Amino acid sequence: xxxxxxxxxxxxxxxxxxxxxxxxxxxxxxxxxxxxxxxxxxxxxxxxxxxxxxxxxxxxxxxxxxxxxxxxxxxxxxxxxxxxxxxxxxxxxxxxxxxxxxxxxxxxxxxxxxxxxxxxxxxxxxxxxxxxxxxxxxxxxxxxxxxxxxxxxxxxxxxxxxxxxxxxxxxxxxxxxxxxxxxxxxxxxxxxxxxxxxxxxxxxxxxxxxxxxxxxxxxxxxxxxxxxxxxxxxxxxxxxxxxxxxxxxxxxxxxxxxxxxxxxxxxxxxxxxxxxxxxxxxxxxxxxxxxxxxxxxxxxxxxxxxxxxxxxxxxxxxxxxxxxxxxxxxxxxxxxxxxxxxxxxxx
Amino acid sequence: xxxxxxxxxxxxxxxxxxxxxxxxxxxxxxxxxxxxxxxxxxxxxxxxxxxxxxxxxxxxxxxxxxxxxxxxxxxxxxxxxxxxxxxxxxxxxxxxxxxxxxxxxxxxxxxxxxxxxxxxxxxxxxxxxxxxxxxxxxxxxxxxxxxxxxxxxxxxxxxxxxxxxxxxxxxxxxxxxxxxxxxxxxxxxxxxxxxxxxxxxxxxxxxxxxxxxxxxxxxxxxxxxxx
Ligand SMILES: [Zn+2]
Numbered sequence: 001x002x003x004x005x006x007x008x009x010x011x012x013x014x015x016x017x018x019x020x021x022x023x024x025x026x027x028x029x030x031x032x033x034x035x036x037x038x039x040x041x042x043x044x045x046x047x048x049x050x051x052x053x054x055x056x057x058x059x060x061x062x063x064x065x066x067x068x069x070x071x072x073x074x075x076x077x078x079x080x081x082x083x084x085x086x087x088x089x090x091x092x093x094x095x096x097x098x099x100x101x102x103x104x105x106x107x108x109x110x111x112x113x114x115x116x117x118x119x120x121x122x123x124x125x126x127x128x129x130x131x132x133x134x135x136x137x138x139x140x141x142x143x144x145x146x147x148x149x150x151x152x153x154x155x156x157x158x159x160x161x162x163x164x165x166x167x168x169x170x171x172x173x174x175x176x177x178x179x180x181x182x183x184x185x186x187x188x189x190x191x192x193x194x195x196x197x198x199x200x201x202x203x204x205x206x207x208x209x210x211x212x213x214x215x216x217x218x219x220x221x222x223x224x225x226x227x228x229x230x231x232x233x234x235x236x237x238x239x240x241x242x243x244x245x246x247x248x249x250x251x252x253x254x255x256x257x258x259x260x261x262x263x264x265x266x267x268x269x270x271x272x273x274x275x276x277x278x279x280x281x282x283x284x285x286x287x288x289x290x291x292x293x294x295x296x297x298x299x300x301x302x303x304x305x306x307x308x309x310x311x312x313x314x315x316x317x318x319x320x321x322x323x324x325x326x327x328x329x330x331x332x333x334x335x336x337x338x339x340x341x342x343x344x345x346x347x
Numbered sequence: 348x349x350x351x352x353x354x355x356x357x358x359x360x361x362x363x364x365x366x367x368x369x370x371x372x373x374x375x376x377x378x379x380x381x382x383x384x385x386x387x388x389x390x391x392x393x394x395x396x397x398x399x400x401x402x403x404x405x406x407x408x409x410x411x412x413x414x415x416x417x418x419x420x421x422x423x424x425x426x427x428x429x430x431x432x433x434x435x436x437x438x439x440x441x442x443x444x445x446x447x448x449x450x451x452x453x454x455x456x457x458x459x460x461x462x463x464x465x466x467x468x469x470x471x472x473x474x475x476x477x478x479x480x481x482x483x484x485x486x487x488x489x490x491x492x493x494x495x496x497x498x499x500x501x502x503x504x505x506x507x508x509x510x511x512x513x514x515x516x517x518x519x520x521x522x523x524x525x526x527x528x529x530x531x532x533x534x535x536x537x538x539x540x541x542x543x544x545x546x547x548x549x550x551x552x553x554x555x556x557x558x559x560x561x562x563x564x565x566x567x568x569x570x571x572x573x574x
Contacts, residue, residue, distance in 0.1 A: 054427075054561065105436070
């Protein structure tokens with residue numbers, strides 16, 4: 001049995017999670033504490049790196065305390081510390097990495113510097129058990145990636161990613177166009193429920209026959225929504241917020257799920273996994289479920305609190321790495337803001 | 348008392364184990380010191396430095412009885428590495444963490460060998476053509492600061508301060524006799540925290556001395572997309 005404490009500070013959430021791994025490789029979630037600085041960023045319409053870094057410094061030690069308390073553990077019970085080494089905001093990552101090194105050194109336990117994207121995949125095991133080879137779609141304000149994950153502790157194959165805006169970023173920008181608050185995802189989702197997804201046909205980026213098969217592009221879609229809204233405003237027509245939100249959301253989720261199912265089929269994976277903050281979107285979940293079922297694929301989506309950035313996902317990946325006997329990271333471990341997804345564990 | 352001292356407020360990444368003895372006289376002795384210079388690698392260098400300093404001092408990390416950390420002012424990203432490391436180590440080891448102004452630690456290090464004949468300027472690099480600075484009396488007590496300003500603005504204020512020397516990474520800008528060190532030393536950090544360490548009081552929360560607000564402006568009117 002191994003108890004792993006995981007630290008996540010790649011964006012605006014200070015996350016500390018604790019996962020217990022049984023000898024047979026079953027991961028159990030013991031704590032998942034999150035301190036978010038999202039409200040401090042709201043008036044800027046996006047995450048301000050320096051504001052996030054300052055908040056991480058303040059929140060770090062109290063979050064570790066709360067996690068240990070929730071799990072009913074003492075620091076001396078922890079067998080390993082895992083931390084997001086990248087990708088993410090450089091200054092924000094640095095706070096978590098420095099804290100993780102200090103805890104690992106003081107407790108005299110191994111340190112695992114892990115990949116944030118692989119951690120988004122690993123977290124599902126604390127809810128749904130061991131993961132078979134899977135095709136993962138990770139969508140958030142910072143990433144939009146399609147990954148083939150044959151084994152959690154092994155190398156991940158990136159199949160595609162956004163070539164411009166992340167999916168969550170597109171939600172934020174469109175929300176702003178429609179006068180909805182930041183972060184835009186939940187607001188668009190809510191507004192869209194009252195709207196007609198077929199009201200306006202917005203473009204599906206990178207879906208032509210010559211386009212990169214598994215890459216995404218949301219910048220053109222965002223511009224199309226802006227043009228549509230401005231044209232209405234110019235002519236003095238009230239903007240049908242619900243219809244625009246629903247039609248935009250449909251365009252995003254249509255492309256995401258279509259490419260995901262196609263990739264799963266091509267790579268012979270019968271499990272599809274969603275992760276990242278945008279996985280909380282109700283239309284994405286419903287459409288993914290519909291298309292996976294139709295294609296005979298099994299869909300796994302962690303509950304929303306495990307989809308957004310958190311420490312449990314880092315602890316979960318650390319626990320899998322420790323379980324498979326991976327070599328821990330060095331205390332000189334760097335934070336790498338552009339860490340490649342092929343690197344699951346940073347030496 | 349065995350004290351671990353850390354500072355990352357300048358390009359020097361500093362870790363040291365210091366013995367603080369009670370009573371008058373030379374009270375601080377550096378048992379192990381590791382200093383590396385790289386303004387972009389504080390995060391990579393600090394913990395190996397802590398371990399090296401402990402090894403040089405012949406102690407285990409868990410034998411440390413208190414931690415002292417420089418709270419700046421200093422460039423934010425590097426500064427936070429030292430502060431979160433100190434806070435986390437203190438929490439994990441169950442020992443108090445005392446924050447001291449990094450400029451105070453430089454001043455204390457300057458006067459450790461003996462008091463000056465007048466006042467001291469301490470100035471470090473704040474980037475963007477500004478300096479962090481503070482002035483100290485001959486025995487190291489702070490007179491004014493810490494402040495962040497352009498060197499010309501600082502120079503205008505120096506006349507009334509009766510300065511006889513300057514220290515810090517930007518000290519040479521002010522035409523005063525230079526004194527070492529340019530960056531906080533473990534002994535200087537512990538000397539600056541000595542009254543708090545002696546008192547045995549629980550230290551207050553660690554507050555970084557940023558002296559500047561984050562660079563961020565709320566967005567204005569949204570930009571139109573031309574059709
Ligand atoms: Zn994420």
